[in-house]
Amino acid sequence: MSDQKKPPSQISKLIPTYASRGENLEIPKNQLPEKSMLPSTAYQVIHDELRLDGYSMLNLATFVTTWMEDEAQKLINETLDKNMVDRDEYPQTAEIEQRCIRMTAELWNAPDHENAVGTSTIGSSEAAMLGGMAMKWRWREKRRAENKSTEKPNLVMGANVQVCWHKFCRYWDIEPREVPCEGDRFTLNAEETLKYVDENTIGVVAIMGSTFDGRYEPVEEISDALDRHEKETGLDIPIHVDGASGGFVAPFLQPEIKWDFRLPRVKSINASGHKYGLVYPGVGWVIFRDKDALPEDLIFHVSYLGGDMMDLSINFSRPGNRVVAQYYNFLRLGREGYTRIHQASQRVALSLSEGIGALEPFDLITDGSDIPVFCWKMNDEYARNASFTLYDIAEKLRERGWLVPAYPMPQNRHDLVVQRVVVKEDFSMDVAQMLLQDIKRAIEFFESRPQNPPKTEGSHFSH
Ligand SMILES: Cc1ncc(COP(=O)(O)O)c(C=O)c1O
Secondary structure, three states: OOOOOHHHOOOOEOOOOHHHOOOOOOOOOOOOHHHHHHHHHHHHHHHHHHHOOHHHHHHHOOOOOOOOOOHHHHHHHHHHOOOOOOOOOOHHHHHHHHHHHHHHHHOOOOOOOOOOOOEOOHHHHHHHHHHHHHHHHHHHHHHHHOOOOOOOEEEEEEEOOHHHHHHHHOOOOOOEEEEEOOOOOOOOOOHHHHHHHHOOOOEEEEEEOOOOOOOOOOOHHHHHHHHHHHHOOOOOOOEEEOOHHHOOOOOHHHOOOOOOOOOOOOEEEEEOOOOOOOOOOOOEEEOOOOOHHOOOOOOOEEEEEEEEEOOOOOOOOEEOHHHHHHHHHHHHHHHHHHHHHHHHHHHHHHHHHHHHHHOOOOEEEEEOOOEEEEEEEEOHHHOOOOEEEEEHHHHHHOOOOOOOOOOOOOOOOOOOOOOOOEOOOOOHHHHHHHHHHHHHHHHHHHHOOEEEEEOOOOOOOOO
């Protein structure tokens, strides 16, 4: 069938209108073009298509940084060609990575940050896998030394874990033991943790900044409970903290909360540099408490300035420029700057959540006082006669460009649908007020249409 007769989604060629100026092209979409084209044409075709992605500042679904300073962008552009894995070839990029590791270890109160053990990664998922592998390896070594079976390792975590932990368990053949939500408890707690651990538990994952509602899990309480459990049973169960979002928030906004290496049971921590570390997508970190927390067997050695450097990674090549950008932020902002920026985001989150919580149809679940992320649900009574759900609100807001996802809570509370906002640096109080106005308008729209059939599901938002 010729392209003219096909529906638009099946047309297999890009036909740029302006091409007639220098070129008259039909560009295949799904196969390599036979001929070359001018760089300006290729640029324009791609540029125009990407404009349909929308405006990332309005993407309140993502945790990932959507704005960096010009100077950071300049450094990113200058170092686009650096492969992070070429440590011997790019020794200063490697040195900068080491400095970031030491700074992060110090931020998380590692006992000896000058000799910090860790690595940059492509994101928290890779970092979490490395932390998880260390737990599995250490458990296995101990079990072998005791002549016990190593066949059935399990990992204990809340049902609210991010999908990277499901992947970790599946890829590394570990039984996931997910503590379900119960009533209004959407995170792991100490009491429930103890019901799920046994001699085959490689570790417990506690989250600082749950993806579903932005809450911190009570790491210290979980750690204390595991201390008591060790006294009773002799089982020494480590904690890995998934600080994907909160790892670069809690040290600045809630320095009094003990969740990091101040707790001896915490053996490793991951965080996304590209979330509240304030770097564009492509960098994460995993830091181990000390050398003992990272089995030698997981480490590869690469040559570096004639010496030896640890290589711990799942990926091989990846961009070095995001590590450079992280270092830029560390130097440029310091503790003062990170504190100021996150405080500002939190003020926006608290103010907007207050505004949303005051609307009749909604009840707040979290208000953004842990990480600047909050969510709300429909008020039960209002929902009984409402002509809309949070899925309708999400769709209506999309017409204005806002991406504010609605989704069900995890296992055991799938019945509860919430809507979430992630406040980032580029989301100002002023813009937040505009969102609030648009939410009010969306409510008015549906209230004026009592016959509207409420949606029971939305676009398939995945965390
Ligand atoms: C708690 C948590 N862990 C892990 C991840 C995965 O992080 P990344 O996207 O950096 O791989 C996320 C992402 O949102 C998260 O919220």
